[in-house]
Amino acid sequence: STADALVTSASIDLNKPARIVFARDTRPSGPPLVAALSRALSAMGAEVTDYGILTTPQLHYMVRCLNTQGTPEAYGEPTKAGYYQKLATAFHRLVKGSAASNISGPIHVDCANGVGAPRLAELADSFAAMSSPLQFDILKTEIDSPALLNSECGADYVKTRQDGPKGIALTPGERYASFDGDADRIVFYYADPQDRTFRLLDGDKIAGLAAMYFAELCKAADIELNIGVVQTAYANGSSTSYLRNTLQLPVSCVCTGVKHLHHEAERYDIGVYFEANGHGTVLFSQQALKAFKTTEAHSPAHASALEKLQALADLINQTVGDAMSDLLFVEAILANKQWPLERWDQDYTDLPSRLVRVLVEDRSAFRTTMADTQLVAPAGLQEKIDAEIAKFSAGRAFVRPSGTEDVVRVYAEAATRSECDTLAWKVAGLVFDLAGGKGERPSEFL
Template sequence: MSFSPNKSPTKAAHEHALLLNAIAAGANEYPKPEHVNYTYGTAGFRTLATKLPSVLFRVGLLAVLRSKRLEGATIGVMVTASHNPEPDNGVKLVDPSGEMLDPTWEAHATALSNCPSTESLISTFTTLATHLRVDLSQPANIVYAYDTRPSGPELIKALERGFESFGESVKTNNLGVTTTPILHYVVKATNDKTGTYGEPTKKGYNEKMAKAFRTLIGNRGPLAPLYVDCANGVGALALQDFTATLGDVLPINPLNTSTSTQGSLNHSCGADFVKTKQALPPSIQSSGVLSKAGTRACSFDGDADRIVYYYLHESKGTFRLLDGDKIAVMVAMFLGDLIVKAKLDEEHKLEVGVVQTAYANGSSTKYLTSRNIPVSCVPTGVKHLHHAAQRYDIGVYFEANGHGTVLFSDQAIKALKSANPQSPDSANAIKNLLAFSELINQAVGDALSDMLLVETVLAHRGWGAAEWDAGYEDLPNRLVKVEVPDRSIFVATDAERKLQHPQGLQDTIDETVKKYDMGRSFVRPSGTEDCVRVYAEAKTATEAENLAVAVTDIVKFGSGQV
């Protein structure tokens, strides 16, 4: 920890003392609850909102440290619990590039949040600042936002109390109530020194995407109407703002938009409900809006960083889910076709690759690999997917739950901009690829951006939902949440496809899986909830259900519940 060499030792010591006193005063206002252990997981801290005020104060301290360490680069803080029930809340930090917090700093966040007293917090803070060589006289810049949860405003106060400890050296930009992807976009745009990524505001976000979408749709609009389940969350507000910017190119009918109704957030609606239950939200089922053949709909989650599509089968009337796997396959195949049409020379040749997790349906992986699209499998969590996708010229990553995006490397953008088109078709393909790079939120998964991505590909292909769905048939699958006394005893390896601990459990699972035709199952501790997740797939729905039940019993036995 250091202060500016231009200051006298006496003045520096005085400012140091003032800072520590301010931190102590804030820590006393927001003491850590006893018998609570916090972990910065795949989506930051997430638990009951009533347990989080002390965490928010300390995250405020860490965000400032991170910005100062990076010489004033803007850091983002998002207060949200995404798809979790309304009583929960959470907080995560966003690095200057718009990506998740540098993994090496996750331990620092956990350490600060678990300090049991004001004294230990001061000690840990001082040690961290020294160890990380933070010049505390550096300026800091923070952008922060929150979703529509009732607990948000109080938690924001605790966060701001952390910022205030540093006095005037910290400049903040409160975006208010907005989506997680917009916060990521604003962080990335603010730190973009070239000024080409976009205006770092909500307005800039809407205008950037609307312009790219209009370019890609061309004279194909207006498109068929789309129904959008907003999960009674902040996505409803973002969608309203965006449609005002876009106009009538894509007629949108928003559903589940009750952002101020207590208990409504994610309740029997939203992407997680649809994916987990594999059924229409009751509100959409009863409304009958999908009864007309060919009508498609999609669902956001609570903070609008996930999306899944669905429709009702024309003849059978059965529910058909088009999840993250279906999106990834369609988008990767389409971008691959565009690259072929672009006819780039060897110097500018580009490769599209797909990154999946163990949750990806086996049929999607088989479909891609059989068509020579490279596929990587990584552990669950955006940070793992994002980094793996960066290894491709154009990296497509989507979790089955609908969280994902497409990354265009700097080299890919450079190659496209410098390419010499060989024909009008080649020029058009290059123009469209560049427009896709503008349409897609490359900082993080974004329900709104991904919705436009899907609509663009469908429009170019001339497809409805049924034609999209016809590419391959998902293997029937089940995802079960198993509450256990201690999820930490479950340790997964091999991109979370195998259990390392408790010892012997994986062997039992393997023997069970062998009994089912085309069976596959894995167990992993949740990164966002106090539970273990069991995934199972097999040739028939009955077998998938039976396999899930069998593996759930194995998990309960391994955790000492049976």
């Protein structure tokens, strides 16, 4: 049978007990799914641990802890309390003394009416018990109304609409963040103090902040490590230029999908990866972790940098993108840099960009190469796209098929909003006209 073949090929010892851990979110489908899973696992004789309601990243944390117990790479205590204690302790190692005084007012967090709301409330309780300078204003917490999950709120809504969650008025000088529904993505934003316009700090900005701070700390600690950043083609061109030209760091571009970013980040001693949508984390090699712990300090500044590197390695959830962990490490960096969100936003200015959805008869007709940035099929289409790109200052565009529906997505950038929109509509028109557009041709396509 297929199962027997899998057992043989993977050299699975069936005499060892299977250990399964699971959790669920706040959606009403959770309890019946858990009940069915529990019955199936019980029938198979598996050892089962039900963690109840957790965020997706929290469950990843539990698995890592269980799989590393009793080893030199032990990751922590596999409980909710262990998770909160690890993050809170690491944060306060990073933010103490003068850095603590730089935290002004609460961070307002939109939890998208998802599982992040009750779990962030528990984390906030852990911080309050430690008399933390960081306070949380937890918003969009209606987890008992399934229809409200990600409805006019959450990280994707905020990034796509370039506006705050519905019903939340942004006050200049305040800090805001939005999780997605399962709390593995985060974006930050604020109201410009001059004209109150909405300003977004997305995954590209988070990657730049993290990479900059790690480079500074490693230099201060006199540690030579290979620091790199992993992006996808959807990363804004200005962010890539900032990383390569200003920070002088290597940048890898990979296909869309967390599995591609995570694996590429493992090539670095400190691998920073974030998708523009706010999903990402930082990975540390064993060499880096050893250097943080064993490098001898030669001065108070040297010792401080080493302690901060150790604390960051504990604060960051290396298993997967984690909105709560990412929220804390951004807040810790800003406190140490004495930066408000406006100062962080000044590192570089995003090029105007636009994402256009084009309905097609057959998405399988589109094949890409070079990390999704170039088409190899349909034949001849890429050459026409290149000709359009060449007409625009700082122009960039690519076409990528959806993995789930007969749609292709056109991404475009250019030096001005007008040029960007024109480029996006021209490329979308080429796709529709030359590669099997479906339905009525949208009037905005050029």
